[in-house]
Amino acid sequence: MAQLALGLASLGRPAYINLGREDALPRVRDVDSMRAQCHRVLDTAYELGIRWVDAARSYGLSEDFLSSWLPGHDDVAVSSKWGYAYTADWRPDAEVHEVKEHSLARFTRQWQETSALLPRVDLYQVHSLTADSPLFEDARLRDAMAGIGVPLGFSTSGPGQADTIRKALDLGVFQSVQSTWNLLETSAGDALQEAHDAGLRVIVKEGLANGRLVVDPPPAVAAQAEALGVGPDAVALAAVARQPWADVVLSGAASPEQLRSNVEALRVEVDLPELSEPAERYWKTRSGLAWN
Numbered sequence: 001m002a003q004l005a006l007g008l009a010s011l012g013r014p015a016y017i018n019l020g021r022e023d024a025l026p027r028v029r030d031v032d033s034m035r036a037q038c039h040r041v042l043d044t045a046y047e048l049g050i051r052w053v054d055a056a057r058s059y060g061l062s063e064d065f066l067s068s069w070l071p072g073h074d075d076v077a078v079s080s081k082w083g084y085a086y087t088a089d090w091r092p093d094a095e096v097h098e099v100k101e102h103s104l105a106r107f108t109r110q111w112q113e114t115s116a117l118l119p120r121v122d123l124y125q126v127h128s129l130t131a132d133s134p135l136f137e138d139a140r141l142r143d144a145m146a147g148i149g150v151p152l153g154f155s156t157s158g159p160g161q162a163d164t165i166r167k168a169l170d171l172g173v174f175q176s177v178q179s180t181w182n183l184l185e186t187s188a189g190d191a192l193q194e195a196h197d198a199g200l201r202v203i204v205k206e207g208l209a210n211g212r213l214v215v216d217p218p219p220a221v222a223a224q225a226e227a228l229g230v231g232p233d234a235v236a237l238a239a240v241a242r243q244p245w246a247d248v249v250l251s252g253a254a255s256p257e258q259l260r261s262n263v264e265a266l267r268v269e270v271d272l273p274e275l276s277e278p279a280e281r282y283w284k285t286r287s288g289l290a291w292n
Contacts, residue, residue, distance in 0.1 A: 002241040004263060005052035006045045007205060007250035011038040012055065012062025015092035015291040019211030022292055024255035031061065031090065037255070038065040044256035048263050052077045054178075054203070054250055055118075056127055057110045058084030058098040063117045070119060078118055079176075079203075081155060082110035083127035097291055102126065102133045104141045111148055123176055123201075125153035131164045142173055151175040155205065159279035162191035169198055178203035181246075183213060183221065183239055183272065187279040196245035203248040207240040208233055209282075210289055218275050230264040237265035239272060 010016050014029035026033040042053065053076055055062040063080060070076065083102050088094035114121060124145075126135060135141055145152055153176030156164045161179050165188060168174055177195045179188045181204050196202050208214055213221060217232035225232045241249050253259035277285075 008062035013060025056081035079123035081127035161188040165191040234264035
């Protein structure tokens with residue numbers, strides 16, 4: 001079974017695309033309140049045996065919050081990402097929250113920012129790589145990435161995830177891939193199996209479909225959750241964790257209570273019918289979700 005890790009996308013900034021997190025966060029989402037909430041969830045993760053935390057430059061102040069918690073937690077692995085810049089300036093109602101750029105200049109600046117904040121980085125990932133990324137043609141960028149002496153990975157998004165994974169495998173420079181896979185979006189499964197077989201660590205993100213599987217679970221998920229005495233989140237994450245190619249599954253919990261519920265996934269066996277949507281439809285729906 002895959003190990004559970006904690007992703008900080010919901011905890012490093014006041015708004016994110018994650019249904020069902022509104023009541024999990026402090027009423028006032030200023031920097032101090034969000035830092036305290038992030039530390040509470042990190043403390044809970046550690047108590048529950050979670051030893052991997054995933055951040056990104058675009059997750060607001062996630063690296064800063066993590067860096068102030070890490071002392072005394074030397075056994076926790078840390079991963080982060082570069083490529084997106086956070087642009088919302090802590091405004092939940094910002095028109096644009098993050099901007100992507102896969103350039104040598106962006107990588108150089110963001111690696112300097114990450115390494116200045118975090119005492120160690122165990123994995124540094126290209127954020128939301130797509131098949132048309134300039135990274136594939138930019139040998140200087142790839143050489144610079146290899147030069148930092150840290151294992152490299154990439155994350156993927158969108159209906160073309162499988163093509164991106166296979167194209168990135170051909171480069172031979174990555175040790176890890178982080179992709180979206182959940183009960184509603186399974187299109188990258190075969191490519192993730194190929195990545196796993198090639199020796200890459202497979203990290204799964206958005207296992208709850210940005211909260212869709214929690215706030216409006218399909219009837220089969222709701223029925224299984226009731227039968228097992230767990231939440232629909234645990235059922236959905238259990239389905240991910242038992243994929244033969246999955247090594248790490250990210251929890252995007254925004255509160256200790258959500259995380260404790262997520263962890264129940266590791267103790268249940270699930271048996272579900274096919275629930276996936278066409279990839280294009282899934283990603284169109286995701287793009288229409290509000291930042292909250």
